[in-house]
Amino acid sequence: MGRWEPNARGRLEQAAMELFLERGFEQATVTEIAGRAGLTQRTFFRHFADKREVLFYGQEMLRDLLVSAVAGAPEPAAPIDAVADAVVAAGGLLQERREYARRRQIVIDANPELRERELIKLAGLAEAMADALRKRGVSDPAASLTGEAGIAVLKVAFGRWLSEPGQPDLPQLMRESFSELKAVTAGQ
Amino acid sequence: MGRWEPNARGRLEQAAMELFLERGFEQATVTEIAGRAGLTQRTFFRHFADKREVLFYGQEMLRDLLVSAVAGAPEPAAPIDAVADAVVAAGGLLQERREYARRRQIVIDANPELRERELIKLAGLAEAMADALRKRGVSDPAASLTGEAGIAVLKVAFGRWLSEPGQPDLPQLMRESFSELKAVTAGQ
Numbered sequence: 001m002g003r004w005e006p007n008a009r010g011r012l013e014q015a016a017m018e019l020f021l022e023r024g025f026e027q028a029t030v031t032e033i034a035g036r037a038g039l040t041q042r043t044f045f046r047h048f049a050d051k052r053e054v055l056f057y058g059q060e061m062l063r064d065l066l067v068s069a070v071a072g073a074p075e076p077a078a079p080i081d082a083v084a085d086a087v088v089a090a091g092g093l094l095q096e097r098r099e100y101a102r103r104r105q106i107v108i109d110a111n112p113e114l115r116e117r118e119l120i121k122l123a124g125l126a127e128a129m130a131d132a133l134r135k136r137g138v139s140d141p142a143a144s145l146t147g148e149a150g151i152a153v154l155k156v157a158f159g160r161w162l163s164e165p166g167q168p169d170l171p172q173l174m175r176e177s178f179s180e181l182k183a184v185t186a187g188q
Numbered sequence: 189m190g191r192w193e194p195n196a197r198g199r200l201e202q203a204a205m206e207l208f209l210e211r212g213f214e215q216a217t218v219t220e221i222a223g224r225a226g227l228t229q230r231t232f233f234r235h236f237a238d239k240r241e242v243l244f245y246g247q248e249m250l251r252d253l254l255v256s257a258v259a260g261a262p263e264p265a266a267p268i269d270a271v272a273d274a275v276v277a278a279g280g281l282l283q284e285r286r287e288y289a290r291r292r293q294i295v296i297d298a299n300p301e302l303r304e305r306e307l308i309k310l311a312g313l314a315e316a317m318a319d320a321l322r323k324r325g326v327s328d329p330a331a332s333l334t335g336e337a338g339i340a341v342l343k344v345a346f347g348r349w350l351s352e353p354g355q356p357d358l359p360q361l362m363r364e365s366f367s368e369l370k371a372v373t374a375g376q
Contacts, residue, residue, distance in 0.1 A: 116304035148340035
């Protein structure tokens with residue numbers, strides 16, 4: 001074990017993001033990332049399995065939040081409302097770091113392998129919410145469809161929040177997008 | 189140019205699928221695929237860019253079908269109905285080859301790289317339908333949400349059709365899943 005480094009994870013993340021944006025994700029190395037953060041490679045690997053994980057480790061937290069929000073929704077809540085509350089709560093978490101999210105998306109969009117990784121993580125979130133719904137007694141295909149619908153809203157609202165300047169409130173955008181989804185599926 | 193080989197594409201596809209299932213996608217080589225089909229490597233590469241494309245070339249056709257169906261929907265059709273008609277039409281195309289689809293899915297599910305590829309293709313289909321809606325004058329976020337909703341239904345209905353024995357009619361399952369999506373988003 002090395003010595004304890006204050007905020008090592010945050011410093012590594014910041015250094016990684018700078019290098020990914022300056023030189024591209026492919027070119028940046030773990031040695032450089034650790035060096036720029038003033039830390040060792042060994043410290044890097046105590047926090048992240050590889051450089052890609054710097055961009056994705058937050059999704060574990062997101063998944064836990066979505067699953068526990070769906071599981072903890074009041075008993076009479078309709079499945080779509082349980083999922084909407086979960087996605088809105090995720091919006092609250094995500095919007096704490098807008099500048100980080102914006103820079104992360106630039107890195108992801110520039111690299112097909114990272115885009116594919118992002119999509120498989122999102123598909124996993126849809127499936128996790130569907131599972132949480134099944135545990136509440138929701139049957140299929142309603143459970144799968146509601147999970148997928150929740151992720152569709154999350155993707156679209158998140159994209160708007162990142163791309164449109166002056167979009168301050170992501171949870172609000174999530175709510176609006178759920179209303180919009182209801183309207184479009186009703187054929188309005 | 190080599191000589192013309194009758195149904196070379198079909199023979200290569202069949203040989204590839206057998207080898208992918210017998211030995212795994214990673215292990216099978218283009219040389220083996222061509223050999224089993226009784227054709228040359230050169231013939232293989234006239235039909236497919238690489239072995240992965242054997243599994244994905246059909247998605248071009250699917251994309252064209254979805255886009256032209258959305259574009260050609262009657263003028264007063266609600267966006268969700270234009271997308272539903274497109275996805276139901278795609279169901280008609282896909283169900284012509286159930287055994288192929290079932291075997292293909294086994295290969296895809298066994299390989300994370302192929303699963304990611306599949307998801308990025310599906311995301312591309314959602315975006316293509318959203319674009320076709322924008323050309324019909326549908327604004328965002330309705331266009332994006334409707335495209336995503338269409339792909340959510342396609343994924344869920346296709347998964348049911350493959351996994352549940354005795355599901356004969358994919359277009360019908362697509363229609364039912366759209367109704368189900370309407371019901372779940374309405375909070376029923």
